[in-house]
Amino acid sequence: MWKFIVRRLLVTFPQIVFLSVLVFVMAQFMPGDALTGLIDPNISPEALEIQRERLGLNNPWYVQYVDWLGGLVQGDLGQSFRFKMDVTALISERVMNTILLSLVSLIFTYLIAIPLGIISGRYNDSPLDSAITGYSYLGFATPIFIFALVVLWVFGFMLGWFPTSGSVAPGLDAGSMEYYISKLYHALLPGLSIALISVVSTIQYLRSEIVDTKQKDFIITARAKGASENRVYNKHIFRNSLLPIAAFFGWEITSLISGTVFVERVFSYPGMGLLFLESVTGRDFSVVTALVLLFGIASILGALLSDIILSIVDPRIRIK
Amino acid sequence: MEADIAKMKEQKSPSAINILLRELFRDKLALVSLIFLILITAFVFGISIFLDKNEIVSVDLFAINTPPSDQFILGTDYGGRDVFGQLIIGTRNSLAIGILVTLISGVFGIAYGVISGYFGGQIDNVLMRVIDFFMVLPFLMIIIVFVSMTRDYSVVTFSLIMAAFSWMGIARLIRSKALQEKELDYAQASKTLGTSNFNIIFKQVLPNITSLIIVTMTLNLAANIGLESGLSFLGFGFPEDTPSLGTLLSYATNPQTLEFRWWIWAPAAILILLLMLAVRNVGEALRRAADARQRRG
């Protein structure tokens, strides 16, 4: 087991290096740079040129890459030009927001998906099942950004139940109870919008798992032995169907990443997704590269996690 | 299922395509969806031949944001441009992108998967590592970076960019099927008879996984239309005079458009929903057809 993990990690290493080269080069070839946004008759072009030179923006990309790599080895992701601070510090400012948002949406996803999936599978072909399936069809077809816009509109503005932007109310002391509550409160609506859309695949999956398991021999045997219907479901079917869902957990991370980009944009929620979009537009190359790298690592780890869970729950998949 | 198909092959039973079609006709919903898709596609591609794109995106200062009327069936946007015409061209572009991406990634993915699965061994090993790499790329972000790097992109280049990041799923799927297929008797038999690898792949293995390919590609189509509109929404899609459903929809980010001028974005939103639902319905029916256990008879 440990051998497997170590080997997988070894494989991911060249992946990450390659990803970094790819992103770095692509970022360099984007038109403009971080100083383009400063075009202003009140700022002398000479001063900008001095900054370009100082930041090494005039060097060829491979020189810049080697510089960057040198910093990376020491854990330094470079400086954000726009924010005038270390990328590591900048990202750690935002990363908690995105993690919180992801957690909230994951929790909501499972809270909603599991009961709905079970109901839908247990009472398949009932009107209730049809309604749930119908919902998952609609959810499948609704782009997340449209849904998020509507949710923001209805619950944020029309009903005024939730804050409509930001990650925390202004002026609260970081660390106080109120601060954390406010953080959570701000993450609820965006998290819920991701969850309500992303539940559909889990619901469908769970449903068909349960429908399948229902007809398996051991269930029929259990029934024949006189186990109550609830017991059959809770003890046998549910547990059996849930395992693959658990294994998908890791992959959820990958899909969450693209979800947060959209939702953070709609809700002006200052997480990493929004930071990414702003940095691309502002040509803050070091931030762009660092973020893509981080997200890449997150999905690599997610995939690894899935494989590990899968190998634990399903002994048939042997790890070589 | 593979055994089923193989057996049918021996008995000269209906081909995979026939089974798919038969299942499709049994499922009324899927049939309606299919007809809807065909009609919409024929309509937008047909009518856009007669529409002058420049006319539609031409600006009319004196018809800005007019509500639907006789003159403009779906009103005009803030440039005084006809929304209905944009909707048609937009649907055409979105569909074209969806189909192109699906085709490009499909063809590439299939070739990749078949080669990898069929040859196996070291080749397979290397090819699979490459796929592993692509699978974990945060592709939405890479596409965004890519789009901002490419100075001018058209429907074709945009499709290529998207296809570059969406062929892995299908390649993987095809590979595993090809692995299974080649172990089956008929492929092994051919090999001993001296049939070339090429022939075995294209004449024998591939036809047997057609149904799977069609299903996967149909479902990919829906995902690609969705992705395109998402990118347009984030501002990394097409310029306005190449409208897509996504660009029309992204007008809704302007709060006044969202609140007061539904005719600009609502038709596009509904059309996206309908298209994705329809594609999905067809895809699901095909999936059932491909899976003998779930077939409806």
Added chain:
Amino acid sequence: MRKATISKALFIMMLMMFLVLAACSSGSDDADDSSSDEGNGESEDTGSDSEDTDGKVYDIADFSPIKEGEPMDGGNLNFGLVADSVFAGTLNYNFYSDAYDSEIIDWFDEGLLSVDDTFNYTQDGAATWEVNDEGNEFTFTIRDEVNWHDGEPVTAEDWEFAIEVLADPDYDGPRYGDVTSIVGAEEYHDGEADSIEGLEVIDDKTLKMTFKHATPSLLSGGIWGYALPKHIFEDIPVADMSSSDEVRVNPIGMGPFKVESITPGESVTFSKNEDYWKGEPNLDTVTLKVIAPETVTQALETGEVDMVDSFPTDQYPDVEESLTNVEFLGTLDRSYSYVGFKMGTWDKENGKVAMDLENSKVGDVELRRAMWYALDNNAVGERFYNGLRWNATTLMPSFYENYHDDSIETPTYDPDKANQILDDAGYEDVDGDGFRENPDGEELVLNYASMEGGDTAEPLTNYYIQSWEQIGIKVEKTDGRLLEFNDFYDRIGQQGNDDPDIDIYSAAWSVGTDVDPTGLWGPNVIYNFTRWEDEENTRLLEEGVSEEAMDLEYREDVYKEWQEYMVDQVPVFPTVYRAKLAPVNERVVNWDIRDEATELERYEVGVTQDEPVVAE
């Protein structure tokens, strides 16, 4: 399978929704067709579509820039910073480069010098000044009562320190160019001197500055007036200052409010600085938060914010009636949009414009002038911007009251005149394709670079192209599309790599407090993207900042001549001037949105009641 039935029902429901939609649209035909037909036919009648808000035309003259009243004691003000991204958080005048940051700094810090309504320095600021007869030596005296928020006095050394930091080779902000006019600053920057020769601290409160040249620009914003507290920053290496906590977490200033807390990128809370040198502020606290342009209307409506720094003017017509709890203030914006003609390239080696009229498609002034006549900018202003932008005349916006010359006659929309000019100049349609060829009979296709941004960018670009088509000039978008912001400036030459395929471009400048236009249209400036130069132009620009121009009247005359000359030569022509709108809640009083100095200052702003007024 029953599952199919409900899905089917859903699908049919969707189809029906679609049909209903179609029905809606055809249903409203009857109600609306008359008005829209009319609207199409009569170009003059702007009021015809009365129910359609987009037909309204506003006039900036109807807006007041100021809201006065009797405030209550204390209270909290919620200020919205309209931004589509987070603020960068470099909260110090000496280091910021982000416009959003400066909006925040304005609350808690200020310059030592104050300006009058023509942006010339006055003696009312935190520092007073004297100047020698030559006009190049200034002696500043900082008032005794001016203190930093931590109670330390603001000293001459703090001021000197700020300038030294700006000139330091390790400095990572964009303001070095603001101090190069001081004697010895460049030597200090290049490491040739240990101190700046032109700075002399006479005593704690007195600083003498010597400049290389005397020019009127010095007095209108040409002196760096932002001190940096030396006792705080002394021990921080210059390269680390902008990322230090003293700039980002606990920024310090000398303004009417103190920073209480910062949520990075999102919000800032302020409390009043009781020790403020002009007097105790009215408000107890100010809460500033970032509001997305998409949600600003709702935030104002519910009273979530009392006011915002600037309101997206395109939203105004739709919301002016529903926002009953808000008064809209308005004033002239400091910017203008323009169309420029590329007539050369940038000579990187010599750092100057390399004009090449021969090989430029737009080298002919008659062609350029005709293209100006072809554009109906008043219609653009009324239709796209509801009158909140309007036809521009000269390159010195009316914002510069002293210098802007109304009397100059500039080309306004007249297609017949444009056709006439082109006919006379020999541009004729030889091959009968509907477009004119150039006088040599060669095909003329102009490549037009225009930038993305905002809803109107694309329609406006298309409208211009259509207008030029009307006079037979074929114009095509570069790459067939709008260019992304970064791409655009790269290609029109922000770094001197001009794209030879661009013949025309449109852009906008936000002008500075100093009227001197050399930085935009001079022969040695990279921002002169037209790459046009001309002796007369150079002469006028130089005269405008000469010693003689210390005399206001002389300077006015020079710039009037310059404006006229530019209208004559048309290397570039302005298209529209802009208005700036800022809504304030009814409870807010003593607020003035003008940039220039006014009787009302930030410490005087107040509220009349504890709770914001909410829209009905």
